[in-house]
Amino acid sequence: MHTEQQRFLQAIRDSEVIHAPFPHASIDGGLSGAFLQTLYAHLPAPQEFNDEGYGLKTFQIWDESEELLNWRPAERHFWQDCNAALFSEEVAEAIHTLFRPAMENLYRDLFSSPESQLAKVELQPWSTSGALNIRAPGNCLPTHMDWPNRLYSLILYLDPDQHFQEDWGTRLFHGPKICGPQGVEVMAKRARDHVRDCTAEASTLVPFKPGRVTIFMNTPWSYHGANVAANAAGSRWCLVKGINMTLAATEQLFGLPPELR
Numbered sequence: 001m002h003t004e005q006q007r008f009l010q011a012i013r014d015s016e017v018i019h020a021p022f023p024h025a026s027i028d029g030g031l032s033g034a035f036l037q038t039l040y041a042h043l044p045a046p047q048e049f050n051d052e053g054y055g056l057k058t059f060q061i062w063d064e065s066e067e068l069l070n071w072r073p074a075e076r077h078f079w080q081d082c083n084a085a086l087f088s089e090e091v092a093e094a095i096h097t098l099f100r101p102a103m104e105n106l107y108r109d110l111f112s113s114p115e116s117q118l119a120k121v122e123l124q125p126w127s128t129s130g131a132l133n134i135r136a137p138g139n140c141l142p143t144h145m146d147w148p149n150r151l152y153s154l155i156l157y158l159d160p161d162q163h164f165q166e167d168w169g170t171r172l173f174h175g176p177k178i179c180g181p182q183g184v185e186v187m188a189k190r191a192r193d194h195v196r197d198c199t200a201e202a203s204t205l206v207p208f209k210p211g212r213v214t215i216f217m218n219t220p221w222s223y224h225g226a227n228v229a230a231n232a233a234g235s236r237w238c239l240v241k242g243i244n245m246t247l248a249a250t251e252q253l254f255g256l257p258p259e260l261r
Contacts, residue, residue, distance in 0.1 A: 055139025
């Protein structure tokens with residue numbers, strides 16, 4: 001696992017930030033093909049996932065999740081090792097460093113004293129987030145935003161069934177700017193007027209590719225979504241992790257939305 005961590009860490013350090021429609025990076029080769037096959041061998045069976053409805057099944061893999069703690073010991077230990085190694089605080093800091101210039105530009109846009117506000121940013125441990133997701137054919141991840149408490153979102157595309165299609169990737173949209181306590185995922189899904197212009201034609205697609213890691217910085221205008229065509233031969237698998245600010249830091253900087261109080 002240490003070798004894979006160092007490979008992943010170096011891939012992040014060597015990557016470049018793409019600034020449109022909002023800061024993001026797409027990393028290929030960050031994990032070896034052999035490791036991906038090992039990962040596939042330790043995935044839960046689809047029937048072990050929780051059905052969230054809307055064509056989505058999810059299996060929480062953060063350290064203290066009920067799903068993980070009640071799982072078979074060998075698989076549980078594998079994912080605990082993944083959380084400890086691949087998603088270490090060193091990796092989180094490398095992501096934070098990669099996006100630091102973009103974060104500074106964002107805070108200059110939002111605050112008259114950006115340096116003092118940036119100093120208030122405090123990160124939650126990675127071990128408090130993470131899930132494996134399966135999305136069935138004919139279903140979509142609704143266009144939404146994860147602002148303000150989620151600083152960065154990481155998506156690892158998986159293809160254990162070898163049925164992937166490129167358009168399963170994440171669609172990024174530069175949408176209406178939302179600041180303040182209302183700018184959270186639930187609000188964006190609820191207020192359709194904010195996302196009505198986020199069409200497939202207006203989006204930037206990060207194509208689905210097995211083993212590809214997509215990381216993006218969340219901003220007051222960053223929206224994302226995904227779609228699996230009804231005629232797709234298989235389901236879309238991915239691992240999602242978030243680097244979040246603590247609720248205390250979020251409240252101090254932007255105020256807490258009702259959903260997070």
